Amino acid sequence: MTEPFIHPTAIIDSKAQLDSSVKVGAYSIIGANVQIGADTEIGPHVVIEGHTTIGNNNQIFQFASLGAQPQDKKYRDEPTKLIIGNRNTIREFTTFNTGTVTGIGETRLGDDNWIMAYCHLAHDCVVGNHTIFANNASLAGHVEIGDYVVLGGYTLIFQFCRIGNYAMTAFAAGVHKDVPPYFMASGYRAEPAGLNSEGMRRNGFTAEQISNVKKAYKAIYMQDLSLNDAKTKIAEMPQESNELEILRDFIESSKRGIIR
Known part of the structure; x- marks a missing residue:
């Protein structure tokens, strides 16, 4: 010394x-x-x-x-x-x-x-x-936090929750369920708030990869599908890289359920 x-x-x-x-x-x-x-x-x-x-x-x-x-x-x-x-x-x-x-x-x-x-x-x-x-x-x-995650100021995350890679929370988000990779969450009882597309772009994701994840987000949250039906639809989406596989695996392994 x-x-x-x-x-x-x-x-x-x-x-x-x-x-x-x-x-x-x-x-x-x-x-x-x-x-x-x-x-x-x-x-x-x-x-x-x-x-x-x-x-x-x-x-x-x-x-x-x-x-x-x-x-x-x-x-x-x-x-x-x-x-x-x-x-x-x-x-x-x-x-x-x-x-x-x-x-x-x-x-x-x-x-x-x-x-x-x-x-x-x-x-x-x-x-x-x-x-x-x-x-x-x-x-x-x-709590488990993935890579390249951004937590906004005063974010509170409940025990045993997971935040997936490249996800982001807004200011003062209260996270009581899992936040899937690439997604954004906001609100006192956090709800889905779109795609962290800017974070994905900054970290080298292509326009095609971002588009794939956006389609998956719409299937989960914007098409009035059950989560099982949404997962099936995502599995049928063509892709050349593994971003959707990572998303599916995260949702499949969730024990607390994902924000809805």
Whole structure:
């Protein structure tokens, strides 16, 4: 550990494992079971505790709380985990908890995510890659977030819900059902709000792929079909790539049901 990178007021347990390139700001506290990879920067007044592993090139801003015990009354101090990948930006006052033994035992954040101030990741959440969480977006326990998802500010997601790849929620959406890939959701009790076509374009989807998903959206929400009939119609749609297959698989595996 290279001393110039560690502020003298920081408290780092002697058992913590920090790469020599890690920077730690003033008054931050790092616990015994924490591992932090190369070139990660920890701001001032950050607390990192629990069995927490953080990858490389992350930037963690002041007053973040990472690896605290889950907010679950059944938790009995089991050694559950928080795992954070690489190149994430984690802003002020964010709170990420460890998992539970009644869940998957860990909370996971992937790579290249942009998590804005006051966001919360509860126990056993799994977040993919390249997501954006606007201020105050909060996940209850056991939530799954796919890749390239955008959560609007103050979005609240109920426990065990899933948000599919490239989906998006509006400001203050209250999500109580699964949101399929590529779709948008809005409202206090979130309802379908169209296609995230701009997000798809920005991430390299062709006009044909977007058109395919738009037809699927219409079959589900705009043609007065039952969900089973809509799935059948989607299965019959011609396609050269797999975006509709991903959509069908997501809907088929939904346990909470999708927003309707």
